[in-house]
Amino acid sequence: MAEIIDFHTHFLPRLYAQALKKHIPGDPDGWPTPGWDEHLTLTFMKKNHIGYSILSLSSPHFNFGDKEETIAIARDANDTGERVTQDHPDQLGYFASLPLPYAQESVSEIDVALAHSALGFTVPTNSRGLYFGTPIFDPVYAKLNQEKAIVLMHPNRPAQGPMNVNIDMPIPLMGFFIDTTMTFMNLLRYHFFDRYPDIKLIVPHAGAFLSILADRDAAFVKQQYNSDMFAALRHVYFDVAGTVFPRQLPMLLTLADEQHLVFGSDIPYTPPLLASQMIKLFNEREYHDKMSRRVSRLQRFDGFFNHFKKLRPLPTVLKMSSNMLTGAEILSPEMAQDILVNNGKRLLELS
Structure with a gap:
């Protein structure tokens, strides 16, 4: 395996996509459901x-209250994952889905998935209000620990949110971070x-709010939770x-172990063009310099943009671009290479 390893990228198997249309009117989580086939990912x-x-699957989690449907969607997703792995063994793998909250069925699915090429598993932060970590799923955790499994946690819509505030904000923009934290x-x-201790848990989206809250909450966690x-x-x-950035x-x-950071593009929910720009921030110093010069030139015309309604957001976008480039400068070439490639190889035990 050469080049970048992408640990957080999504697919939409047939039964999962059909279930979203059946159970959720409009855009799930307030975010459009993208189209997908393996050629999009490969391109x-x-x-x-x-x-x-x-x-792996994204949000919403596929438990809509029907046990048999939940089991069928998980199995179809894992069958699809196995098929694309077989069709493109040197380029694609998959994290298997589990039919949570059904614990015994999930334990059985772990055995099936591992026998059919799964590299690990993806779990939702919550399934209809039952949160990952809750003791009701102990048999599942014990099995994952026994297998020393890689487990990618993915945020779901919070089980209960505040009423009458930010009702038009898509869940991924803030709700995902709340639920992950x-x-x-x-x-x-x-x-x-x-x-x-042997479950290799991947927390998504750079840990959501955890780096902000750690100093505030660590003492409480030590005293109350030990x-x-x-x-x-x-x-x-x-x-x-x-x-x-x-x-x-x-x-x-x-806060984190630098060798425990892995890359994720989040396509197709993150538009491929935007995801491509984020990758460049990690590994191309020439791109940083080129974009910095371009942003500096365009920022001279902020007053001009303000005279035209369609152009008014552009200064804000340019400021964000400038900030992203500044934040990316913290990465040495060696650290960027570790995040993009080497840490993933070690996690997958390829080195």
């Missing part, structure tokens, strides 16, 4: 020097990392999917 990989991508705290509460939040943050893995990734680097 993106070729353009961006990605050697290997590991496919609450789930991590739930794991601490139930001593997940002490009881199941858990070490800082040790847990160094124990887990993080993917860097999303807009992690200029602030989020530098903050995370003060």
